[in-house]
Amino acid sequence: MNVLARIARNLSRSNPSAAGNEPGSAEAVWRLEKVILDTLDFNVVVQKVVDSVLTELGYLQLGYRIVVLALIDEDSQTLRRVSISQTAEARKALEVTPVPFKDIVIPFTETDNQCIKVMKENRPYITHDWFDILRPCYSKEDARQVQTIVGIKTSMVYPVTYHGKTQGVMIFSLVKSESEIMEREKEIIRNFTDIVGLAVQHSKLYTTLDNTTKKLKELNDKLQSANTQLQELDKLKDEFVSLASHELRTPMTAIRGSLSTILEGYAGDISPQSKEFLTAAYNENDRLIRLVNNLLNISRIEAGRMNFAFQTLNLEEIISEVITNLQNVAKEKGLNLTYIREGPIPQVEADPDKVREVMINIIGNALKFTHKGGVTVRTKFDGRSVTTSITDTGSGIAKEDQDLLFKKFSQVQKTNYARPQGGTGLGLYICKIMVEGMRGKIWIESTLGVGSTFYFSLPISD
Amino acid sequence: MAKILFVEDDPLIIKIYSTRLKADGYEVFSAENGEEGLKVAQELHPDLVVLDVMMPRLDGFAVLERLRKTDEFAKKPIIMYSNLNNEEEMARAQQMGVTEFIVKANLSPTQFIEKIKQYIGSS
Numbered sequence: 001m002n003v004l005a006r007i008a009r010n011l012s013r014s015n016p017s018a019a020g021n022e023p024g025s026a027e028a029v030w031r032l033e034k035v036i037l038d039t040l041d042f043n044v045v046v047q048k049v050v051d052s053v054l055t056e057l058g059y060l061q062l063g064y065r066i067v068v069l070a071l072i073d074e075d076s077q078t079l080r081r082v083s084i085s086q087t088a089e090a091r092k093a094l095e096v097t098p099v100p101f102k103d104i105v106i107p108f109t110e111t112d113n114q115c116i117k118v119m120k121e122n123r124p125y126i127t128h129d130w131f132d133i134l135r136p137c138y139s140k141e142d143a144r145q146v147q148t149i150v151g152i153k154t155s156m157v158y159p160v161t162y163h164g165k166t167q168g169v170m171i172f173s174l175v176k177s178e179s180e181i182m183e184r185e186k187e188i189i190r191n192f193t194d195i196v197g198l199a200v201q202h203s204k205l206y207t208t209l210d211n212t213t214k215k216l217k218e219l220n221d222k223l224q225s226a227n228t229q230l231q232e233l234d235k236l237k238d239e240f241v242s243l244a245s246h247e248l249r250t251p252m253t254a255i256r257g258s259l260s261t262i263l264e265g266y267a268g269d270i271s272p273q274s275k276e277f278l279t280a281a282y283n284e285n286d287r288l289i290r291l292v293n294n295l296l297n298i299s300r301i302e303a304g305r306m307n308f309a310f311q312t313l314n315l316e317e318i319i320s321e322v323i324t325n326l327q328n329v330a331k332e333k334g335l336n337l338t339y340i341r342e343g344p345i346p347q348v349e350a351d352p353d354k355v356r357e358v359m360i361n362i363i364g365n366a367l368k369f370t371h372k373g374g375v376t377v378r379t380k381f382d383g384r385s386v387t388t389s390i391t392d393t394g395s396g397i398a399k400e401d402q403d404l405l406f407k408k409f410s411q412v413q414k415t416n417y418a419r420p421q422g423g424t425g426l427g428l429y430i431c432k433i434m435v436e437g438m439r440g441k442i443w444i445e446s447t448l449g450v451g452s453t454f455y456f457s458l459p460i461s462d
Numbered sequence: 463m464a465k466i467l468f469v470e471d472d473p474l475i476i477k478i479y480s481t482r483l484k485a486d487g488y489e490v491f492s493a494e495n496g497e498e499g500l501k502v503a504q505e506l507h508p509d510l511v512v513l514d515v516m517m518p519r520l521d522g523f524a525v526l527e528r529l530r531k532t533d534e535f536a537k538k539p540i541i542m543y544s545n546l547n548n549e550e551e552m553a554r555a556q557q558m559g560v561t562e563f564i565v566k567a568n569l570s571p572t573q574f575i576e577k578i579k580q581y582i583g584s585s
Contacts, residue, residue, distance in 0.1 A: 242546060246516075249545040249567040250472070257478035257571045264572070266481050289567045300549070307549045309556075325570055353568060 023058035024188050032056045032192065036199045042207035046071075046083040049196050053172070054085055057192070062185060063176035065089040065152065069160070070106075070115060071168035071200065079106045079115055079168060089175075093150045104137045115169050118157045122166060124190070125157045126178055133157060133171060154178050158189055162197035170196060234303060241299040245292050252289050256282065283329055290360065290427075297357070297430045298408075308351040308437050312461040315348050315355070315386055316341065319377055322359040329367050336374030337367070345379050348386050349461040354434045358442075359388070361427040362454045366392035370451075385440065387457040396448040405444060406432040431456070464582045467508035468492040469499030469525060471517045479512075482575055496520025500528055507534065510582045515544035515551060523558060530559045539581040543574075 022028070035052050039045050050067040054060040067085040072078075081104045084090050094101055106113050114125045114132040127133065131143035133155060138146070152173040160167045170193055174181070259282040261267055263275065270278065300306045316339075323339055330337035359377075366375040373393030380387050397405065408429045435442040435456045446452035466483060468476050471494050480490040491506055493499035497519040503511060511529065515522040522542050529535035542555050543564040552563045561581065564574065 246544075246546045253545060253566045254472070254474050254478070257475065260571045261478050261481055264482075266485050293567060305549070307553075309549075309552065321573060325573065353565065356568065 023061045024184065025058075028057050029188065029192075033195065036195060037202075039199075040203050040206040040210075042200075042203040045199050045203040049199065050083045050085040050170075053189075053192065054087060057188070059172075059185070060087070063174045063180070064172055065175050066093060066150070066171075066173040068171040068173075069168065069196070069200075070171065071160075072119070072166065073105075076105075077108045079108070079119060081105075082168075089150050089152070089173075093146060096146050096149055098139075098142045098146075099137045104134065106137065110136060115157055115171070118159050118169050119166050122159045122161065124159070124186075126181075127155050127157075128153065128178070130155060130173075151175055154181070156181075156186075156189070158193045160193050160197045160200065162201040167197050167200055238299065238303055238305075241296060245296045248292050249289065252285055252292070255285050256289065259285065279328060279332060283332065286329075290364065293357065294361075294426045294430055297434075298426055301430070301433050306433060306437060308354060310349055310351055310438070312347045312349060313352050313355070315350075315379060315388065315458070316345060318352060318356050318359060319379065319388070322356060322363060323377065326360070326363055326367060329364070330375065333367065333371070335367060335370055335372075336376075337363070338374065339377045339379075342378055342380040345381050345386055346460045348458040350438045350440075350458050351434075354438060355458070358431045358434050358456060359390075361431050362390045362456070365427060366390050366394065366452075366454070370394040373451075381460070385457040385459045387455055389453050389455045391451060391453040393451045396450050397444065397446040397452055398448055402444055402446060406442065463487065463489050464510070465489045465491065465506065465508040466578065466582075467499070467503055467506065467511045469496060469503075469511065469517065469522070470514040471495060472514075475514075478571060479574070482571065483578070486575070486579075494518075496522065496525040499525050503529060503535065504532070508538075510539045510541065510578060511535070512578070513540060513542045515542060515546060523554065526555065526558050526560060541577065541581070 032052050035056050036045065036048055039048055046069050050069050053067050054064055065085075065087055066089050068081055069083045070079050070081045073080050081101055084094070084101060106116055108116060108120075110116050111120075113135050114127060118125050125132075129143065130147040130152065131138060131140045134143050150173075153175055154177055155171055155173045158170045158172070160170055170189075172189065259278055262270060263278055263282060297306070319339055323337055327337055363375060363377065370392040371394070375393075376391045378389045378391070380389070406428050408426065432442050435458070438458055440456055440458040442454070442456040444452060444454050466488050468479060468490065470476050470492065473494070476492045480492065483490050491502055491508060493502045495518045499511075499513070499517075500520065513522040513525055517525075520528075522544070526540060526542065529540060539561040540559075541562050541564060542560050543566050544551060545566045555563045562577065564577065569577070
């Protein structure tokens with residue numbers, strides 16, 4: 001520490017015999033440095049600063065009785081007393097003071113107060129009158145009375161600075177008169193107040209940092225426990241969705257099985273009218289199954305658990321399976337549902353269940369929103385991937401709605417496409433996640449009044 | 463005549479599939495839990511076994527595991543089906559040597575019957 005080294009050097013030069021416990025000795029100064037700079041907690045530092053002058057430095061023997069540290073509070077533009085030495089005189093002053101110690105707050109505008117002056121001019125000041133340093137908190141009479149009771153003759157005010165910036169002041173009150181103060185005492189005090197500036201600034205930073213760290217740790221702990229809770233909830237939700245879907249799908253598949261057994265004539269002949277209603281029931285039930293499947297898919301996507309079981313597969317097999325499955329929906333609406341292969345189609349690398357779901361979703365949609373004409377499915381190979389297109393002769397989708405289609409809960413209102421006719425608005429969002437998960441692409445081309453074509457491509461197997 | 467064993471605790475499901483399969487000329491047996499399924503399989507020597515996953519006593523996985531350990535069923539087609547949220551189940555079944563794992567809700571009965579025929583040929 002440069003400053004202290006300088007003090008020590010000066011001391012030993014001016015007073016070679018100064019050593020041991022003599023007030024202001026080189027050893028005392030080093031001790032002071034250690035006491036103050038070893039501490040980082042702000043509240044402890046400000047107390048040690050005022051006490052150690054009297055004890056460690058031994059200035060009590062030189063007639064110093066009360067040491068006060070006051071620091072600048074930038075927010076309120078005031079000078080606030082933060083610590084006072086623990087001496088008998090200080091205790092007495094605290095007993096008789098008309099204003100509580102912590103309330104002795106001097107605004108910067110009180111330029112008649114010598115503390116403010118010292119602070120602004122960065123120059124020490126000596127006075128015999130406490131009113132000079134306590135106004136306007138104390139009246140002149142109060143100041144005189146308290147000073148007399150405590151027995152203080154002289155007070156010195158020193159600026160406390162750090163890197164040339166004033167931090168506050170230190171006030172030393174003595175039971176001896178100004179003429180009895182040695183130059184050497186003052187020099188040591190001047191140098192000491194520089195250390196105080198440094199210690200205060202460091203401890204301020206450290207304490208702020210320490211508090212911030214503590215707060216961050218608390219916050220982190222809270223976040224962690226919230227996260228754990230969320231994970232547990234998420235797992236519960238997952239289990240619930242899984243179980244609910246099982247409980248929903250079991251009766252729905254039984255209904256589908258029963259209806260299809262009747263519809264396909266395994267349970268005897270049925271009238272055309274019965275067949276019509278049973279077909280409607282079958283289709284509606286199928287829609288419910290698709291809905292539950294989609295909700296299940298969404299919960300998997302949200303949980304980041306959409307897994308793909310890749311295998312080499314023949315796309316056409318799945319297409320014809322899906323088309324067969326949806327054929328009665330088309331027939332019921334008087335629509336054509338056809339498949340056209342445009343050239344030879346190689347096998348693709350994909351998850352068959354996901355491909356099936358994507359097709360059911362898109363073809364199912366196309367059938368739902370087409371009322372005249374039909375739906376045509378085509379496959380085409382471009383050398384790297386197989387693109388399946390699903391073209392309908394429906395109402396088409398406005399340009400501004402096309403981007404919204406693949407978003408979650410999309411509601412394409414302008415073209416009266418999704419919601420008004422039922423559905424969750426989840427289907428195409430799921431398709432997009434699935435197709436992209438299989439390293440493919442999905443997109444749409446559409447003209448209002450003419451119809452739409454949905455495309456999705458899948459990479460071929462190596 | 464090809465023989466099919468359904469290990470399934472829901473009698474309605476058994477009835478739906480067996481009605482169709484019998485009409486198509488298959489012989490269909492059923493067992494309503496895993497334990498009984500194991501016994502019936504070893505007594506009646508079916509050409510194909512359909513296993514539900516969630517069943518009382520032994521579940522589908524346990525039955526699959528034990529059947530695969532026998533000489534007779536080491537290579538015979540065993541199809542598992544479930545309606546659970548089943549990607550994990552599917553992976554597990556595949557590890558244990560299932561021939562095919564089917565999500566009930568994804569296939570219509572007709573498609574399901576097609577699958578069966580695919581493995582044992584028409585009756």
